[in-house]
Amino acid sequence: MGETRWLDEREARAWRGLIGVQQRLLAVLERELVQDVGLSGAEYTLLVPLSEARGGVLxxxxxxxxxxxxxxxxxxxxxxxxxxxxxxxxECGEDARGSMVRLTDTGWSSIVAAAPAHVAAVRRYFVSVLTDAELDVIGPALERVLDRLPGIDE
Structure with missing residues (x-):
């Protein structure tokens, strides 16, 4: 194994910034979700794709x-x-080992109630502090990083 190539000042600043934003932004967004509609961040995370899925089931x-x-x-x-x-x-009709998760009416009502305040908070704490040019750079840059990362089951 070769010698460690440490992060330079610019690289470390970007890395620490990403970690800090991730930790604090997610904490603030979760606190507001709990206060506004009583949903945890984990609940919201799963309700979003279910609400977008055909028939509310995945x-x-x-x-x-x-x-x-x-x-x-x-x-x-x-x-x-x-x-x-x-x-x-x-139960999953195609595979007895698999299971399906279906959004209930209560789940739908919860995501409908939570989404407007959540989007407003994302806009307030993230989108509004960046310029259009920064948004044009940060979106594609983060997508490239995500594309490079292995999946959870890889």
Missing amino acids: RARDLGRLVGWERSRVSHQVTRMAKRGLVVRE
């Missing part, structure tokens, strides 16, 4: 891939959400 495995979570995390979170009446778990 295979649990696909839901995990969409949000970048491991199977066990999805399973535990879906169990908690089912207890709150936000989702129901159903």
Whole structure:
């Protein structure tokens, strides 16, 4: 193994900035979700793709891939959400080993109530502090980083 190539000042500043923004922004957004509509960030994370899915239903495995979570995390979170009446778990007709997650009316009402305030908070804390030129750079740059990362099940 070769000698470690440490981050230079510019690289370290960008890296620390990304970590700091990720941690603080997600904490602020979660706190506001809980205060506004009583949803945790994890609940919102799963409700979004379910609300966008045809019929409000996704295979649990696909839901995990969409949000970048491991199977066990999805399973535990879906169990908690089912207890709150936000989702129901159903058998997968195509594969007896798989399960489907379906958005309930309560889950739909919750995401509809949460989305406007959440989008406003994202706009207030993230979008509005960046210029159009910065948004044009940061979006594609972060997509390139995501494309380089291995998937959860790789």
